[in-house]
Amino acid sequence: MGRIMNTRKILYQYGYHRCPDQDRASPARHSVIIVGAGPVGLCTAIDLAQRRIPVVLLDDADRIGEGSRGICYAKRTLEILDRLGVGNLCLEKGVTWKVGKVFQGNDLLYAFDLLPEDGHKMPAFINLQQYYLEHALVERAAALPNLEIRWCNKVVDLKHRNDGATLTVETPEGTYKFDTDWVVAADGARSPLRGMLGLAFQGEAFEDRFLIADVKMKGNFPPERWFWFDPPFHEGHSALLHKQPDDVWRIDLQLGRDANVKAEQAPERVIPRLRQMLGHDNFSLEWVSVYTFQCRRLERFVHGRVVFVGDAAHQVSPFGARGANSGIQDADNLAWKLAIVLKGEAPESLIESYNLERSAAADENIGHSTRSTDFIAPRSAQELRFRDATLALARHASFAKRMVNSGRLSMPSTYDTPLSTPDADSWSGSARLGAPLPDAPLHDQNGRPIWLLDAIGGEETILHVPNGTQPPKGSRVLVIGSDLFDNQGFFAQRFDASPGSTYLVRPDQHLAARWRHGTPSLLESASRRLRGFEGGHA
Amino acid sequence: MTALITESRLADPDRTYRALIEAHRGLSDEDSAALNSRLVLILANHIGEHSVLQEAIALAKQSMEPVEPASE
Structure with missing residues (x-):
């Protein structure tokens, strides 16, 4: 979203440090530079570092400011955050919700329940202020030895080279240069890198202005999403109320096209509006801003060795919580591909599948x-x-x-992709080719409960249900009934599993291939295909 | 996939037309437009096929284009 006003208090302050690159006679050479330490840049950096790729993350600021910004994190995003080591923290701090209500005027039109089925580690949604997520990710990043964050490092120039790019970076102590094999541009909706490459950001701008406010109030209000069309307290417009941690409530009010941006943000204007909406004035205003928004995207997300992720690549309206969620899913898609390309285990052309898969996801969003x-x-x-x-x-x-559409809440994309091996057998169940695996509660060899997605983690994995023959070979094979136990039957049901069923899972936990009876050559070919060797052949 | 049917399917077209006229009689332009909007939504759901609706939209738009004089 394009913020019109933005004066934010500092919540977390980090420090600029001089780095050795600044004192070198000739430019240093890095594998991956990530530009922008928002949630998407941080997730990409952590994912790569967990995959043993050294990463440098640059940010032009040195702080996280107030303002809740992205607040809704969907199940798939939580699963990714969990793999990156901050899932529990988000769950503990966040507000879990599943009921939404839609009103017209004074009347309840309908209520929906996102009612997650049993047997998933993560809930349908949590609400959490973006600054808490960012802070948790910064802490996690600090614990990874091969991840370096450089605050107050602003990229001012980017030159393409055949095998990478040269960046010029401005710091409080002057500029320095270095070379890098890859650049991940996670520098936000106004992406300076996009500007440096002269790339068009095309789409639709919406004229309506929206007021966004964080309000602190104590009281026994349910953790539900309430949306009003034409409410009595704000006639002719829409309003949205959402609960966040710390007794903070997010309020979105549609202001219309001709609203006076400055006047609308004044507390003497905002507070009476909120008093009317909430029916009392037992609240304090924490943060207020007015925004307009755009739905637009880059035509391509990959430009040579520069890869765009998150808002730098695509922007959506806030309805449906698709900004931060889709950005973190970009990170999830890119990190494993970049890691195996850098390790020489996959052709560079694999990165093109990031462009393909996440472009389709962006169009969907x-x-x-x-x-x-x-x-x-x-x-x-x-x-x-x-x-x-x-x-x-x-x-x-x-x-x-x-x-009635008050925002269709973010769902993960099912990739229609050359990395998948088309199904030859027929399958029921909720697992779908190209989609993230449905989670399932299992037990390990010691009888301890373990979630399927935790067992898979971030590695390419073969899941196999035995049928008396030799289990398949691969870099990592998990056999149901000897490595993992499906005591409650969730796995069998969700994966439509029968003796002999074999599943090949990508490092981002999307399903790449499955067979009723997989042969070594089928598995080998599908594994090569998911790593971007075309048609599964060398 | 069904195609939009443009041959007459109504047993008594005059009566159907009359039903629409009666529904609108006495309404202001604004109320008439509101009624039509509801009717379009109800009928679109009854059709139930996105492609048929698209064809109907195309036909409606086509009929709004200026008519070329017939050449003989």
């Missing part, structure tokens, strides 16, 4: 987010009529309820 915005902020009299007709019909007919 932009599509959902644009459609939500059309519904929430109609642009013409007739658009408004269709919207209001849908809301009116929703009270009488279930089809119209399904059309």
